[in-house]
Amino acid sequence: MEKKELILRTALKLFVENGFHGTATSKIASETGVANGTLFNYFRTKEELIIVLFNSVLKEMDDFIIKRLVSQSISKESFRSLFISTITWSLENPIHWNYLQQFTYSPYFKLVDLKIISKEEHPLFVLIKNGIDLVLIKQMPILFIHTLFMSQINGLYYYIVSNDLSTENRYELIGESFEMVWKMIEE
Amino acid sequence: MEKKELILRTALKLFVENGFHGTATSKIASETGVANGTLFNYFRTKEELIIVLFNSVLKEMDDFIIKRLVSQSISKESFRSLFISTITWSLENPIHWNYLQQFTYSPYFKLVDLKIISKEEHPLFVLIKNGIDLVLIKQMPILFIHTLFMSQINGLYYYIVSNDLSTENRYELIGESFEMVWKMIEE
Amino acid sequence: MEKKELILRTALKLFVENGFHGTATSKIASETGVANGTLFNYFRTKEELIIVLFNSVLKEMDDFIIKRLVSQSISKESFRSLFISTITWSLENPIHWNYLQQFTYSPYFKLVDLKIISKEEHPLFVLIKNGIDLVLIKQMPILFIHTLFMSQINGLYYYIVSNDLSTENRYELIGESFEMVWKMIEE
Amino acid sequence: MEKKELILRTALKLFVENGFHGTATSKIASETGVANGTLFNYFRTKEELIIVLFNSVLKEMDDFIIKRLVSQSISKESFRSLFISTITWSLENPIHWNYLQQFTYSPYFKLVDLKIISKEEHPLFVLIKNGIDLVLIKQMPILFIHTLFMSQINGLYYYIVSNDLSTENRYELIGESFEMVWKMIEE
DNA sequence: GATGAATGAGCATTCATTCAT
DNA sequence: GATGAATGAATGCTCATTCAT
Numbered sequence: 001m002e003k004k005e006l007i008l009r010t011a012l013k014l015f016v017e018n019g020f021h022g023t024a025t026s027k028i029a030s031e032t033g034v035a036n037g038t039l040f041n042y043f044r045t046k047e048e049l050i051i052v053l054f055n056s057v058l059k060e061m062d063d064f065i066i067k068r069l070v071s072q073s074i075s076k077e078s079f080r081s082l083f084i085s086t087i088t089w090s091l092e093n094p095i096h097w098n099y100l101q102q103f104t105y106s107p108y109f110k111l112v113d114l115k116i117i118s119k120e121e122h123p124l125f126v127l128i129k130n131g132i133d134l135v136l137i138k139q140m141p142i143l144f145i146h147t148l149f150m151s152q153i154n155g156l157y158y159y160i161v162s163n164d165l166s167t168e169n170r171y172e173l174i175g176e177s178f179e180m181v182w183k184m185i186e187e
Numbered sequence: 188m189e190k191k192e193l194i195l196r197t198a199l200k201l202f203v204e205n206g207f208h209g210t211a212t213s214k215i216a217s218e219t220g221v222a223n224g225t226l227f228n229y230f231r232t233k234e235e236l237i238i239v240l241f242n243s244v245l246k247e248m249d250d251f252i253i254k255r256l257v258s259q260s261i262s263k264e265s266f267r268s269l270f271i272s273t274i275t276w277s278l279e280n281p282i283h284w285n286y287l288q289q290f291t292y293s294p295y296f297k298l299v300d301l302k303i304i305s306k307e308e309h310p311l312f313v314l315i316k317n318g319i320d321l322v323l324i325k326q327m328p329i330l331f332i333h334t335l336f337m338s339q340i341n342g343l344y345y346y347i348v349s350n351d352l353s354t355e356n357r358y359e360l361i362g363e364s365f366e367m368v369w370k371m372i373e374e
Numbered sequence: 375m376e377k378k379e380l381i382l383r384t385a386l387k388l389f390v391e392n393g394f395h396g397t398a399t400s401k402i403a404s405e406t407g408v409a410n411g412t413l414f415n416y417f418r419t420k421e422e423l424i425i426v427l428f429n430s431v432l433k434e435m436d437d438f439i440i441k442r443l444v445s446q447s448i449s450k451e452s453f454r455s456l457f458i459s460t461i462t463w464s465l466e467n468p469i470h471w472n473y474l475q476q477f478t479y480s481p482y483f484k485l486v487d488l489k490i491i492s493k494e495e496h497p498l499f500v501l502i503k504n505g506i507d508l509v510l511i512k513q514m515p516i517l518f519i520h521t522l523f524m525s526q527i528n529g530l531y532y533y534i535v536s537n538d539l540s541t542e543n544r545y546e547l548i549g550e551s552f553e554m555v556w557k558m559i560e561e
Numbered sequence: 562m563e564k565k566e567l568i569l570r571t572a573l574k575l576f577v578e579n580g581f582h583g584t585a586t587s588k589i590a591s592e593t594g595v596a597n598g599t600l601f602n603y604f605r606t607k608e609e610l611i612i613v614l615f616n617s618v619l620k621e622m623d624d625f626i627i628k629r630l631v632s633q634s635i636s637k638e639s640f641r642s643l644f645i646s647t648i649t650w651s652l653e654n655p656i657h658w659n660y661l662q663q664f665t666y667s668p669y670f671k672l673v674d675l676k677i678i679s680k681e682e683h684p685l686f687v688l689i690k691n692g693i694d695l696v697l698i699k700q701m702p703i704l705f706i707h708t709l710f711m712s713q714i715n716g717l718y719y720y721i722v723s724n725d726l727s728t729e730n731r732y733e734l735i736g737e738s739f740e741m742v743w744k745m746i747e748e
Numbered sequence: 749g750a751t752g753a754a755t756g757a758g759c760a761t762t763c764a765t766t767c768a769t
Numbered sequence: 770g771a772t773g774a775a776t777g778a779a780t781g782c783t784c785a786t787t788c789a790t
Contacts, residue, residue, distance in 0.1 A: 185367070522716050601761065
């Protein structure tokens with residue numbers, strides 16, 4: 001793997017474990033197995049590292065979800081697929097997920113453009129738009145629907161992790177949760 | 188006001204503006220109008236200040252919400268009241284709200300006991316429990332229902348603030364959001 | 375007891391336990407049971423406290439020794455008595471003794487006049503002078519003899535304490551040590 | 562010279578002049594001609610610097626003395642050589658000597674293992690042991706003899722320095738002093 | 749005299765960043 | 770590109786001392 005990639009991985013782990021402030025760049029470097037200064041050949045500043053890492057993790061999640069989108073016809077199933085692939089990714093990548101949250105509620109957040117989801121061409125955006133147009137889901141702003149959808153997934157994630165549910169119970173709860181969320185947004 | 192209270196206020200503002208790491212204790216002291224060392228007469232460490240502030244803000248919110256709970260009979264109206272008073276508080280106290288989020292997703296979070304909501308005697312806990320027992324809302328774990336409820340408020344808050352809705356539009360959206368979450372949790 | 379005396383006692387104990395720098399004046403005050411500022415009604419500065427304490431401990435030791443001096447005739451017995459009373463005091467007051475050492479090898483030492491022993495009228499000075507004049511002990515400078523005498527006590531003290539000798543063994547060793555130092559200084 | 566060595570030299574000078582507490586690490590750094598943080602690349606804490614310096618000075622003295630030991634046959638001359646090389650070193654390195662005393666009577670002392678002299682293989686230990694076995698000196702514990710020996714050297718040092726003796730007078734006094742000490746310990 | 753809150757200078761230590769090799 | 774010693778600004782925290790009550 002690229003050295004840059006290795007640094008990002010180490011940084012991800014350490015930032016989630018100890019926070020941004022609690023993680024010295026020298027620690028990231030040494031734990032990656034490179035010299036102190038090498039890190040700065042790849043990232044001009046610690047801040048840049050933090051932001052690049054955010055975009056990288058976000059993209060990773062986005063790619064995963066989009067790849068799983070049942071793209072042909074729009075139906076309740078499309079949304080179930082979206083719901084399940086998102087919560088699945090978060091549960092399989094808890095460190096990545098935590099990093100996204102931690103970043104979002106840090107002062108660094110205001111430094112990034114959230115271009116990804118807000119672009120009109122984005123598959124998620126299109127999915128919701130079509131759902132509304134086809135009167136499958138409520139006639140409300142696309143971003144609002146999207147926000148509620150993601151909030152509920154975050155709540156579900158938090159509940160599963162906090163209560164340490166077994167794999168079996170997780171699947172059951174995820175299914176029920178989707179039905180609940182669907183009740184909420186269906187027309 | 189007490190000097191301790193003044194320090195907490197200044198800290199709240201600065202922490203939300205610049206983050207924990209971005210706020211020097213000396214800045215908090217000087218902006219409060221006390222000497223550097225005075226801060227440490229009231230809080231042994233910066234960490235203690237951060238945690239005390241969290242508990243204080245949490246209690247402030249909790250007190251506000253509990254005071255507004257329509258306690259007599261359990262009904263959809265009780266939940267609407269709860270929903271509205273919570274989102275209202277968050278919108279009226281955006282800095283406090285932001286502080287709660289920032290703290291929750293920081294490394295400090297693991298240092299606190301979240302006794303407030305998890306206690307069985309807590310009014311919110313009791314309200315949801317009664318709702319379940321009276322078959323008003325779904326037969327699911329109380330904490331799960333609570334999580335979904337709060338997630339909705341979180342999402343709603345975020346949407347309102349990000350999109351800078353007018354007061355009028357806010358009220359309408361809050362009402363609709365409650366109806367949506369109610370659809371989600373009602374039996 | 376006087377409040378001033380109480381403060382000195384607490385200071386003595388804490389300084390020996392934790393050193394000058396390791397002992398905050400506030401700690402001395404609180405452990406004495408007086409308010410922070412009270413200490414400064416009795417001693418203008420911490421430095422003054424440290425020096426007053428030194429002089430006080432030194433005088434205590436000096437009084438003890440002088441009281442025990444067999445003053446009538448000058449003989450080997452007079453020196454034995456002096457030797458034994460000094461080592462006895464140090465072993466019975468190890469904290470005081472340690473304080474004297476600690477002070478002597480600290481930067482505060484240069485701030486005091488060592489008037490006590492160097493005065494010609496001082497009984498110890500007189501004893502040694504008479505011993506020399508009577509050709510009991512070597513014809514060497516009084517202060518030199520005094521230094522050797524005290525060095526022997528120092529070494530003996532250190533050995534007894536480091537090796538945790540029993541009371542019985544102590545007495546034996548003290549007797550032998552005196553015979554040794556006497557061999558060294560006798561004419 | 563190594564930067565680490567330079568820092569130790571400066572620290573030695575400053576600690577003896579102004580005490581441990583009276584010497585800021587920043588002072589040591591600036592007077593050495595390095596940046597503030599550089600000092601902490603070589604010593605993790607000020608305490609570590611203080612202790613490393615102690616061991617270094619102790620070793621320097623020990624090396625000097627051992628090199629000068631007349632190792633072949635055990636005789637009064639061996640002890641004279643030891644006595645003279647020790648007092649010589651102390652007089653030629655008064656700052657080092659003062660540092661050893663200052664450290665010994667500070668709270669840092671309890672943090673070190675005094676392995677040097679107490680090891681049975683140590684030349685000084687062996688010398689005294691052989692002296693006892695050959696019935697050259699008194700049948701007493703080796704450590705006791707060693708302690709008295711060193712105490713008398715310290716007393717002699719203190720007397721010479723306090724009274725500012727000329728070089729000529731020094732040598733004379735040192736010779737006489739050894740004879741006195743020898744009287745004390747010879748069988 | 750006694751109090752203890754307030755002060756602020758002072759210091760050890762950290763750590764992002766640089767740069768000569 | 771890689772290194773890691775050097776940097777020095779920044780900061781949390783301490784504590785002797787003051788002074789209004």
